[in-house]
Amino acid sequence: MKIIHTREHGARNIAEFVYGGVVLREPAADAGDAEWADYLFIRENKAAPCWELWLHSPSGMWYAVLRDAGSDEFLRVVLAREFFAGGVLTDDDAGLSSSSSSSQESTPSQS
Amino acid sequence: MSGKRLGGGFGRLIDRGAPLDFRFGGTALRGLRGDVIASALAANGVWALSRSFKYRRPRGLFSLAGHEANTIVDIAGEPNVYADLRELEAGMRVRPQNSRGLPQRAHPLALLNYCGRFLPPGFYYAAFFRPRGAWRVWEPLIRRLAGLGTVDEESRHRAHDKVYDWCDVAVVGGGIAGMNAAIAAAAGGAETLLIEESPLLGGALNYARETPEAGDAEAMRARLKAKVRAAKNIRLLMPATVTGLFADNWLAAVAAGRMHKIRARAVVVASGTVEQPAVFRNNDLPGVFAAAAAQKLMRLYAVSPGKRGAILTANDGGYGLALDCAEAGVGVAAVLDLRAKPPPSPLADAAREAGISVRANCGVRGAVGGSHLRALRLFSPDGDGGGRRTLDCDFLGVSAGNAGNGALLHYGGAKFRYDEKLAAHIPCELPPNVYAAGSVCGANDFAAAAEQGARVGELAAKNKKQILTLAASSSSPSSSSVSSSATVKNWNHPHPVFAHPRGKDFVDFDEDLQTSDITASWDDGYRDIQLLKRYSTLGMGPSQGRHSQINAMRLLARYVGNGNSDDGNGSDADAIGVTTSRPPYRAESIAHLAGRAFEPEKRTPMHYRHLENGAEMTVAGLWLRPAFYGGERVAAAAEEARRCRSEAGMIDLSTLGKIEVFGADAAEFVNRMYTWNYLKQAVGKARYLLMTSEDGIITDDGVACRLAADRFYLTATTGNAEGVFRAMLRHNAEWGLRVHIVNLTSARAGVNLAGPRAKEILEKLCEGTDLSAEGFPYLAVREAKIAGMPALLLRVGFVGEWGCEIHVPASCGESLWDALAREGARPFGVEAQRLMRLEKGHIIVGQDTDGLTTPVEAAMEWAVGKNKPYFVGQRAVEIRRKQGAAQRLAGFELAEKNAPCPEECDLVVNGNAITGRVTSAARSPSLGKVVGLAYVLPEQCEPGTGFMIRAGSGKLIEAVCAKTPFYDPENARQK
Amino acid sequence: MPFSLLRLGLRGEGAFPLPPPLPLPLPLPGGGRKRRKVVVVGGGGHGLAAAYYLARDHGITDVAVLEKGYIGGGNTGRNTTIIRANYLTPEGVLFYKESLRLFEDLDRELGVNLMYSRRGHLTLAHTDAALRTAxxxxxxxxxxxxxxxxxxxxxxxxLCPQLNLSPGARYPILGALYHPPGAIARHDAVAWGYAKAARALGVEIYSDTAVTGVVVEGGEAKGVRTAGGVLEAEKVLQATAGLSSQTAAMAGLRLPITTVPLQACVSEPLKPFLDAIVVSGSLHTYVSQSARGELVMGGSADPAPLYSTRPTLEFKESLAANLLELFPFIGGVKVLRQWAGMADMTPDFSPVMGVTPVRNYFIDSGWGTWGFKATPAAGKYMAQCVASGEQPELLRPFALSRFGEFNLVGERGAASVGH
Known part of the structure; x- marks a missing residue:
């Protein structure tokens, strides 16, 4: 079982966390339907580092996590609140996808 | 009799004074405490433990270490138990595989033995499927022939608790390298956990020797053991099998019926080797053992491997066994050394001195015997000389080499390469915080293993990376200070595979695969080891290829290299490779994996009142809720509803999500999370809540109570409460609004009190609170005292009567229930509530909506704010509204009053098309007719429009759209 | 003994020999032809089936299938082999009904015993909501x-007397959706069967041949790049489940797909005791017993995207607990091997098939956890799609364009109704 290190809770088992989807910027209110469809459904889905949201369930704290979907390495873990408030992203992180996310919490249970 | 045993000095594990009776294949036998099943059988002269998978050949132990399916037996309640690993218990009833009585006796299906030519690899792909339906006839027969153990359907699960453990350094394997690693790690200050699979520390030191003096190994063992015992920060876990190594050094180990889950900062894998068979004709006969198995039989169990044996060797190991036999008084016909010119060796010299015949450049072409080894046919591997000779013997110890037991390293992501010189797979790259030491790295001699173990233990304690640079005995040792590779000597025969033209030269015992099966699979075009595995089933048996992969790889490398294959390019062993090793290292029982199978269950504060009232409980997420109180479901629900509508009813709402939002931006927050308008909601008022996901799908509903300008109390449906709470936290992490969000779901109990007498009951209990129509109108919210308890009162009307939701601290839930009951409120369950809300036409999210329902389809546009700047899902709802809905939820009644009531999820059809479905339907006792909700074509949703429902029976029922609410359309009763 | 086995023995034939592998690397610039009518990227069941039907149904034999590893080595060889048509949406049902129909005659068509075994498929309902969905x-x-x-x-x-039907169970079984045609089959043999049959019709199959790029000019696919150079093609079909997004990205396409690991495991071989295929949605568990006697078991996909086939202990632990709920006597059975595949999940739990905005570039993707059972139909109708350049009627609901049109397939309804 993987460990996620957070500043607030130290090293915790990943079982305490809930995946909440990739971080995407919501289109502007006046964006066209196509842009919204893209935001809602299309995913970059790269085997590369990507910012995601993870909830630390026991504390109710959401984290923004830079994780490599190729290696499963957790590269950075910061409070989502601070992440969105700015000041967390470095230039390197600026490659945030302009398209989008909703959480995919339900997955089918059968083949 | 517990069988004949060797004398003193042998039998380290057995208690000669503790006989244990057991049965095998129906025969009563006796073993000793400390025996494994296989050693007890061997002591009784029973060597054949099973009949094989495909040819039904008699099979016995080879490794005495659980590395081949030969030893798998059934014991009561447990299929597929390794007889060479499982300790004998008194009264055990042991059943052999594929054999009714003792496997050594003749077996009718042993005829299959002669059918090999008709059963090439993958034979079942070529047959049994013509004509159509043939497989249906053949399959049951083949299924019965295949398979190993029999599941006992009467056995029951016992709880096997799990153990959580952690340490700085976990050392897997308590042999020479592992003990040295543990001692060094502990000396370096690490909290160390040493895990050993067998009941003895010391590994090979318990049975093998490196010097003519058997006592030397014992002395080394004693020294190491004393050091381990003396170290304060070494804990021992044994006997325990580490079955898996997962991400971030998460180890699974099974010990004493429990799964241990161990987090280790560093893991040292010192798991030793698996002794490999030599391949020759009839190499599977009972009586052919790994040399170490023969040594263990004697040293650990005081069982003689036979009367007069032969030893096939490619290293010093065979000579060690010869000396052990001599010491035990077991006859040795000859040591057959596969090497043309065995290098000088003190052990070999000692064997010769002891009068043991040694033949160099001598191999085994085939074994002879029916159900046990009788003789060997010999040959000279290096060509001429020797001729065709036969050697009589009743056992053969094979020491042709071993394979690193590197499964855990594989799971961790280590990389290996096949060293042609050492004829061994050696790890060459390790994952972070994982270390390897001892013979798993090729360090086959005691000194090298000890040295490497000590060095690696030190590195692990210091968190320094281990760099593996293999240094074979001929090359110079690495000088790197952190390098931990051992100087190793050649132990393995480069090619202990001696194919026989008449076959039965087994590469894989589990799957009955002969050399020709492997090469034929290659010739059939399966020219990737992964494909070959899948076609031939090489390594797919219970031992997962631990005794077969390396020999198969060698066989193929030479076969391809010699141009036997039309590839003709030649290939080395590394290019052939081995298949991916997958956890678990040893099969894990479902009982151990499941543990206590803990399933949390949430009960409301009134749970026991429901049970006292005879409630039938239903599962709602983790919660249990009363479905109805006694009797038959439909009738009970109707009666409960009737009482509620005529007097007063109450339902336990404690499972509802209850979330408090407070702070300067509370109204703004609620307004963004839900579809309707909440900015101007008056304090002291309740308002319906509808939530959509970002893609515009209805996800939840509830009620918002504005308790103050900056304070909201929200409810959510039982199943979605947690999800709603999480979504709120998530969105606000992004929005940064000034609110606190508190999940009060389990902290608050709730009751909905409804009915013509509800108000009167409430008035009695809430003295001093104005409950008049003016003082406490529909949708009002009040904080009040009820029977002395602090409560929040919500005037809502889900079931369509004058009703009030009463929310109190969870600790007051039962008192509230009792107080209401004393005043005459009658409990009703979820079923009655579903019926009454349907009469009112209210939807249930998740029943009347599904994973793609938008507010437009659910006919809920009224709950979507028109001029809001934003809510979650707003744009998607808008886009979907523009598109127009494909279906729309409508109330309906049946055209014919006496037609059968449709069931929920019966289809709505229009000619050949499915146009919707019934989401809710019931025969309403208060209305005397069937009412329901259904998705219909948008053009069919006007009241009075007819449509067809397809009942489960296939019959069509005519329905007519109707206005909702069905019951009390003016809502007069709830006002 | 069946006659076919006698023949094997007497003639010394292999049971199911594949044609000799083609020489590597591909005969490209300098040697051989540089151009094919159709290049299929991905030599799994779907890609091989599409190649076979291109040749059989449309006479297009100038086809090269490029597989980066070995044939059938991806999800074709990692799934739990359940075949069924009991979907929720009419679109899904019609498609899988066709697939099931093709499957039932496939062994004789391809000349290989696929061990297609009709077992009956039970989807258990533990709640009223699940019963309604059933x-x-x-x-x-x-x-x-x-x-x-x-x-x-x-x-x-x-139908399945082994199940724990006690009303007092933590998750009592209230009912089930019973689907008698539900079947299992030998997954590898499906890939091998299609490969052999396709080769017999002239299709080329190259293993160990990775496609490293797609040549797109003027919005039209012109070929693919390999280590050996560019292989030109009139039409390109991608069938790379698990890696669909990455392959599509080479053609400049972005997909509604998230790749997540889907795990499974098998038990040690056991004498037959379970005939039915049992699925419990609430308990996220499914199980069947193979012809070899192994219990083949699976659960839900892992939640977070990952391009890795690493297994976890937690998967086995929860699966084991759930299995004991269903079969209380099963504690002594042992799990022999666990593994994972990479599943392409789509927002509506339905595949993405057919034409794309790139002309002459076709896509067969989004197979999530339901790809194996679709193999024959996906192959047959993708072949039709490639041959005609148009979206076949049966595949119309599964077009990539549906997402831009907010016209999703309702299969998710089944997964989301009633929690």
């Missing part, structure tokens, strides 16, 4: 001619 599926299935029906504990006891 009724919904039964209704849709029956209406479209697929054999499914709602059954209750009494009949379940007859």
């Amino acid at each position: 009724r919904w599926r039964a209704g849709v299935n029956q209406f479209l001619g697929v054999d499914s029906r709602l059954v209750y504990p009494k009949e379940i006891a007859r």
Whole structure:
């Protein structure tokens, strides 16, 4: 079982966390339907580092996590609140996808 | 009799004074405490433990270490138990595989033995499927022939608790390298956990020797053991099998019926080797053992491997066994050394001195015997000389080499390469915080293993990376200070595979695969080891290829290299490779994996009142809720509803999500999370809540109570409460609004009190609170005292009567229930509530909506704010509204009053098309007719429009759209 | 002994020999032809089936299938081999009904025993909501001619007497959707069968040949790049489940797909005791017993995207607990091997098939956890799509364009109704 290190809770088992989807910027209110469809459904889905949201369930704290979907390495873990408030992203992180996310919490249970 | 045993000095594990009776294949036998099943059988002269998978050949132990399916037996309640690993218990009833009585006796299906030519690899792909339906006839027969153990359907699960453990350094394997690693790690200050699979520390030191003096190994063992015992920060876990190594050094180990889950900062894998068979004709006969198995039989169990044996060797190991036999008084016909010119060796010299015949450049072409080894046919591997000779013997110890037991390293992501010189797979790259030491790295001699173990233990304690640079005995040792590779000597025969033209030269015992099966699979075009595995089933048996992969790889490398294959390019062993090793290292029982199978269950504060009232409980997420109180479901629900509508009813709402939002931006927050308008909601008022996901799908509903300008109390449906709470936290992490969000779901109990007498009951209990129509109108919210308890009162009307939701601290839930009951409120369950809300036409999210329902389809546009700047899902709802809905939820009644009531999820059809479905339907006792909700074509949703429902029976029922609410359309009763 | 085995023995033939592998690397610039009519990227079941049907149904034999590893080595060889048509949406049911129909005759068509075994498929309902969904599926299935029906504990006891039907269970079994045609098969043999049959019709199959790029000019696919150079093609079909997004990205396409690991495991071989295929949605568990006697078991996909086939202990732990709920006697059975595949999940739990905005570039993707059972139909209709350049009627609901049109398939309804 993987460990996620957070500043607030130290090293915790990943079982305490809930995946909440990739971080995407919501289109502007006046964006066209196509842009919204893209935001809602299309995913970059790269085997590369990507910012995601993870909830630390026991504390109710959401984290923004830079994780490599190729290696499963957790590269950075910061409070989502601070992440969105700015000041967390470095230039390197600026490659945030302009398209989008909703959480995919339900997955089918059968083949 | 517990069988004949060797004398003193042998039998380290057995208690000669503790006989244990057991049965095998129906025969009563006796073993000793400390025996494994296989050693007890061997002591009784029973060597054949099973009949094989495909040819039904008699099979016995080879490794005495659980590395081949030969030893798998059934014991009561447990299929597929390794007889060479499982300790004998008194009264055990042991059943052999594929054999009714003792496997050594003749077996009718042993005829299959002669059918090999008709059963090439993958034979079942070529047959049994013509004509159509043939497989249906053949399959049951083949299924019965295949398979190993029999599941006992009467056995029951016992709880096997799990153990959580952690340490700085976990050392897997308590042999020479592992003990040295543990001692060094502990000396370096690490909290160390040493895990050993067998009941003895010391590994090979318990049975093998490196010097003519058997006592030397014992002395080394004693020294190491004393050091381990003396170290304060070494804990021992044994006997325990580490079955898996997962991400971030998460180890699974099974010990004493429990799964241990161990987090280790560093893991040292010192798991030793698996002794490999030599391949020759009839190499599977009972009586052919790994040399170490023969040594263990004697040293650990005081069982003689036979009367007069032969030893096939490619290293010093065979000579060690010869000396052990001599010491035990077991006859040795000859040591057959596969090497043309065995290098000088003190052990070999000692064997010769002891009068043991040694033949160099001598191999085994085939074994002879029916159900046990009788003789060997010999040959000279290096060509001429020797001729065709036969050697009589009743056992053969094979020491042709071993394979690193590197499964855990594989799971961790280590990389290996096949060293042609050492004829061994050696790890060459390790994952972070994982270390390897001892013979798993090729360090086959005691000194090298000890040295490497000590060095690696030190590195692990210091968190320094281990760099593996293999240094074979001929090359110079690495000088790197952190390098931990051992100087190793050649132990393995480069090619202990001696194919026989008449076959039965087994590469894989589990799957009955002969050399020709492997090469034929290659010739059939399966020219990737992964494909070959899948076609031939090489390594797919219970031992997962631990005794077969390396020999198969060698066989193929030479076969391809010699141009036997039309590839003709030649290939080395590394290019052939081995298949991916997958956890678990040893099969894990479902009982151990499941543990206590803990399933949390949430009960409301009134749970026991429901049970006292005879409630039938239903599962709602983790919660249990009363479905109805006694009797038959439909009738009970109707009666409960009737009482509620005529007097007063109450339902336990404690499972509802209850979330408090407070702070300067509370109204703004609620307004963004839900579809309707909440900015101007008056304090002291309740308002319906509808939530959509970002893609515009209805996800939840509830009620918002504005308790103050900056304070909201929200409810959510039982199943979605947690999800709603999480979504709120998530969105606000992004929005940064000034609110606190508190999940009060389990902290608050709730009751909905409804009915013509509800108000009167409430008035009695809430003295001093104005409950008049003016003082406490529909949708009002009040904080009040009820029977002395602090409560929040919500005037809502889900079931369509004058009703009030009463929310109190969870600790007051039962008192509230009792107080209401004393005043005459009658409990009703979820079923009655579903019926009454349907009469009112209210939807249930998740029943009347599904994973793609938008507010437009659910006919809920009224709950979507028109001029809001934003809510979650707003744009998607808008886009979907523009598109127009494909279906729309409508109330309906049946055209014919006496037609059968449709069931929920019966289809709505229009000619050949499915146009919707019934989401809710019931025969309403208060209305005397069937009412329901259904998705219909948008053009069919006007009241009075007819449509067809397809009942489960296939019959069509005519329905007519109707206005909702069905019951009390003016809502007069709830006002 | 069947005659076919006698023949094997007497003639010394292999059971199911594949044609000799083609020489590597591909004969490209300098040697051989640089151009094919169709290049199929991905030599799994779907890609091989598409190649076979291109040749058989459309006479297009100038086809090269490029596989980066070995044939059938991806999800074709990692799934739990369940074949069924009891879907929820009419679109899904019609598609899988066709696939099931093709599957039932496939062994004789391809000349290989696929061990296609009709076992009956039970989707257990532990809640009223699950029971409603089962009724919904039964209704849709029956209406479209697929054999499914709602059954209750009494009949379940007859169909699968091993199940724990005690009403006092933590998750009592209230009923089930019973689908008699539900089957299992030998997954590898499906890939091998299609490969051999395709080769016999002239299709080329190259293993160990990775496609490193797609040549797109003026919005039209012109070929693919390999280590050996560019292979030109009139048309390109991608069938790379698990890696669909990455392959599509080479053609400049972005997909509605998230790749997540899907795990499975098998037990040690056991004498036959379980005939039915049992699925429990609430308990996220499914199990069947193979012809070899192994219990083949699976659960839900891992939640977070990952391009890795690493297994976890937690998967086995929860699966084991759930299995004990269903089969209380199963504690002594042992898990022999666990593994994972990479599943392409789509927002509506339905595949993405057919034409794309890139002309002459076709896509067969989004197979999530339901790809194996679709193999023949996906192959047949993708072949039609590639041959005609148009979206076949049966695949129309699964077009990539549906997402831009907010016109999703409702299969997710089944997964989301009633929590």
